[in-house]
Amino acid sequence: MKIDILTLFPEMFEAVLKESIIGRALEKQLIELEFHNIRDYSDNKHRKVDDYPYGGGLGMIMQCQPIFAAVEAISAKLGEKPHIVLMSPQGRTFDQAKAEELSTHKYLTILCGHYEGIDERVNEALVDEEISIGDFVLTGGEIAAMAVVDATCRLIPGVLKEDASYTEESFNRGLLEYPQYTRPPVFMGMPVPEILLSGHHENIEKWRRYQSLKRTWERRPDLLAESELSEEDRRLLDKIKEECK
Ligand code: 4GM
Numbered sequence: 001m002k003i004d005i006l007t008l009f010p011e012m013f014e015a016v017l018k019e020s021i022i023g024r025a026l027e028k029q030l031i032e033l034e035f036h037n038i039r040d041y042s043d044n045k046h047r048k049v050d051d052y053p054y055g056g057g058l059g060m061i062m063q064c065q066p067i068f069a070a071v072e073a074i075s076a077k078l079g080e081k082p083h084i085v086l087m088s089p090q091g092r093t094f095d096q097a098k099a100e101e102l103s104t105h106k107y108l109t110i111l112c113g114h115y116e117g118i119d120e121r122v123n124e125a126l127v128d129e130e131i132s133i134g135d136f137v138l139t140g141g142e143i144a145a146m147a148v149v150d151a152t153c154r155l156i157p158g159v160l161k162e163d164a165s166y167t168e169e170s171f172n173r174g175l176l177e178y179p180q181y182t183r184p185p186v187f188m189g190m191p192v193p194e195i196l197l198s199g200h201h202e203n204i205e206k207w208r209r210y211q212s213l214k215r216t217w218e219r220r221p222d223l224l225a226e227s228e229l230s231e232e233d234r235r236l237l238d239k240i241k242e243e244c245k
Helices: 011-017 020-027 064-078 096-102 120-125 142-153 164-168 201-219 221-226 231-243
Strands: 002-007 032-037 083-093 107-112 129-132
Touching (some): 002 011, 002 142, 011 020, 011 032, 011 142, 020 142, 032 064, 064 107, 064 120, 083 096, 083 142, 096 142, 107 142, 129 142, 201 221, 201 231
Parallel strands (some): 002 032, 083 107, 083 129
């Protein structure tokens, strides 16, 4: 998969995406990232990329011309039109299912906005979908784009040590994770739950499933409606609900 990123601040990405797991995936050429400075595509002698909004109002709007030119250059280099995503607070909220969908594209282009927004004709003519990482406003789309790139790239086969599909498509899917512990067994008087030290794998699996269900019920009951629950899960859930009365 290749991801092209259109931004006014390409330097913002470097420190974040060259690190750790994504950095290794880049080295192994499992993914390719290319950053494009929108300003480089401005046909204005002052490299201007924004202007005042028609009809008046506060702030500046990103102009069509540099963005159209950048997309044209990317498409020409790829030999086809990539799937184009605009990061924006007006988009559909990003989630794991969207990350999985994006990870199947050969060519993805992510457009980061700035200022008070982007000329709507960019949306109409170029953008395939608008994505938001949550209901809040950022000064630019870059931080949102980094979250999308990270969540998408870790799903590409070979990027994680263990295949993400192994943990994420397994039965824990759709529920919150159970609590985890590592050494030492007691830290500042706080012990690790005894069952995890017992070596009894069947009981450990049961305990973890119970903890996942409990957390999901307590913190994100909305997720339970979408998750696939077994008879045993429903029995455990009834017990959890009974206990918190
Ligand atoms: C307006 C239009 C994304 C503002 C396009 C971007 C929040 C998110 C911006 C833009 C952003 C988000 C820049 N703020 N919630 N600001 O994903 O890219």
